Amino acid sequence: MLLxxxxxxxxxxxVPQALPPSILPAQFASAIPSSxxxxxxxxxxxxxxxxxxxxxxxxxxxxxxxxxxxxxxVLEAKAQSGVVRSALLPGVSAGINxxxxxxxxxxxxxxxxxxxxxxxxxxxxxLDFWGLARxxxxxxxxxxxxxxxxxxxxxxxxxSNVAREYMSVLALRGRxxxxxxxxxxxxxxxxxxxxxVEVGAVSHLDLASEQAQVESVEAQLPQLETAERKxxxxxxxxxxxxxxxxxxxxxxxxxxxxxxxxVGLPLSLLSRxxxxxxxxxxxxxxxxxxxxxxxxxxxxxxxxxxxxxISNAVGTLMQGSNFGYNYGVNLLEAIFDGGKLRAQxxxxxxxxxEYIVRYRTAVYxxxxxxxxxxxxxxxxxxxxxxxxxxxxxxxxAFTISQLQYRQGVADLLxxxxxxxxxxxAEDQLVQVMxxxxxxxxxxxxxxxxxxxxxxxxxxxFPAQS
Numbered sequence: 215m216l217l218x219x220x221x222x223x224x225x226x227x228x229v230p231q232a233l234p235p236s237i238l239p240a241q242f243a244s245a246i247p248s249s250x251x252x253x254x255x256x257x258x259x260x261x262x263x264x265x266x267x268x269x270x271x272x273x274x275x276x277x278x279x280x281x282x283x284x285x286x287x288v289l290e291a292k293a294q295s296g297v298v299r300s301a302l303l304p305g306v307s308a309g310i311n312x313x314x315x316x317x318x319x320x321x322x323x324x325x326x327x328x329x330x331x332x333x334x335x336x337x338x339x340x341l342d343f344w345g346l347a348r349x350x351x352x353x354x355x356x357x358x359x360x361x362x363x364x365x366x367x368x369x370x371x372x373x374s375n376v377a378r379e380y381m382s383v384l385a386l387r388g389r390x391x392x393x394x395x396x397x398x399x400x401x402x403x404x405x406x407x408x409x410x411v412e413v414g415a416v417s418h419l420d421l422a423s424e425q426a427q428v429e430s431v432e433a434q435l436p437q438l439e440t441a442e443r444k445x446x447x448x449x450x451x452x453x454x455x456x457x458x459x460x461x462x463x464x465x466x467x468x469x470x471x472x473x474x475x476x477v478g479l480p481l482s483l484l485s486r487x488x489x490x491x492x493x494x495x496x497x498x499x500x501x502x503x504x505x506x507x508x509x510x511x512x513x514x515x516x517x518x519x520x521x522x523x524i525s526n527a528v529g530t531l532m533q534g535s536n537f538g539y540n541y542g543v544n545l546l547e548a549i550f551d552g553g554k555l556r557a558q559x560x561x562x563x564x565x566x567x568e569y570i571v572r573y574r575t576a577v578y579x580x581x582x583x584x585x586x587x588x589x590x591x592x593x594x595x596x597x598x599x600x601x602x603x604x605x606x607x608x609x610x611a612f613t614i615s616q617l618q619y620r621q622g623v624a625d626l627l628x629x630x631x632x633x634x635x636x637x638x639a640e641d642q643l644v645q646v647m648x649x650x651x652x653x654x655x656x657x658x659x660x661x662x663x664x665x666x667x668x669x670x671x672x673x674x675f676p677a678q679s
Contacts (some may be wrong), residue, residue, distance in 0.1 A: 226505055229501045232674060235676065251476060259658075267377060274373065277453055277455065281365070281368055287365070288358070291354075335522055340515070341516065345506075363491040363492035366665055379449045387464065397432060423630065473654070483581070513546065517541070523538075591653040609636055611632045
């Protein structure tokens with residue numbers, strides 16, 4: 215009966231399951247292309263077809279500061295696990311002492327001046343009958359898992375941030391090029407107006423209107439140039455480089471082709487998001503702490519032993535007649551602790567409940583991330599198609615209005631309106647193209663970037679209803 219009680223007390227309890235089958239959706243609500251590949255590859259950024267993007271992300275993987283911090287936290291968690299593991303092993307220590315004695319006064323005849331040498335060894339071992347040390351070690355190992363998963367989540371976030379920032383640089387450069395193109399077109403019309411003013415064909419009103427248009431467009435350049443430099447500097451920091459002297463080669467968003475990817479089933483997403491796995495490991499660690507808090511109520515049993523030599527002379531220290539030893543068994547049970555153990559148990563149980571909610575929230579957020587990214591990629595692609603057709607039509611209208619103005623058939627207001635429509639559509643097209651490509655990056659991020667949790671590390675096993 216005693217042996218059975220010991221075995222049952224030392225057993226660990228299963229981690230509570232945070233997701234009832236009834237709350238898991240059968241599939242994602244957004245439409246998914248049937249021809250798309252299911253799940254991204256671990257090097258998903260290569261599928262965008264931009265060698266410079268690949269090079270930048272590889273630089274970030276080597277030098278990014280956040281990744282360095284995440285790696286250090288893994289080492290910290292590994293060291294902490296080693297500290298906790300030591301409680302399962304016996305402790306052995308050794309010491310050597312030199313003992314001197316002397317006296318003064320009338321009672322010296324009762325004491326002799328003495329000198330002795332002491333060489334001793336001691337050992338202690340706490341029996342983990344109730345699984346307290348093993349539960350603490352399990353909690354530490356789950357924290358180590360969480361740190362590793364968090365490192366993978368940081369790596370995925372860094373790669374997606376590099377991709378988005380790089381695309382922002384290209385988009386801003388494209389918008390700057392559109393403004394310069396706009397200025398060139400306005401100046402060509404302005405030269406024509408100046409000639410007509412000189413011969414009295416038009417009034418100064420047209421000249422003033424066109425000059426105001428030039429200034430209005432040129433005023434956009436400083437803001438765009440500032441934003442482009444900020445994006446480059448942000449990209450440099452992501453790559454772990456100083457911003458001074460850093461730059462990216464010229465490219466256009468047209469060269470970046472967002473790939474299609476399917477998302478599979480919602481249930482499969484749970485083992486493909488490192489951030490979810492990190493919270494899952496934290497929940498398992500919190501549950502291990504609950505087991506440890508329960509085991510702390512039971513008596514703690516330890517074995518102790520010590521032995522050594524003592525002699526008045528070093529030369530005779532190791533003689534067998536100078537050896538002594540002792541051993542014993544200690545049983546420690548708290549009788550009154552002011553409610554400390556009970557409060558610690560309540561604390562660990564509350565922490566476990568917190569991480570159950572955290573895990574469930576992380577799963578819901580992951581589903582929302584995928585749904586949002588799917589909507590963004592689909593709708594920005596549709597918006598891009600409409601804007602591309604608008605740009606073609608607006609460019610034709612602007613060309614016709616210029617010819618008609620030169621022939622005196624149309625007035626300047628018609629030209630200005632056509633010009634404004636064209637360059638506004640071109641600028642909006644670049645921004646939508648950026649949103650579409652960044653939405654694709656977000657989708658890869660939402661799908662976990664090709665990462666997969668090992669089955670033997672999982673502690674949550676939700677089933678589809």
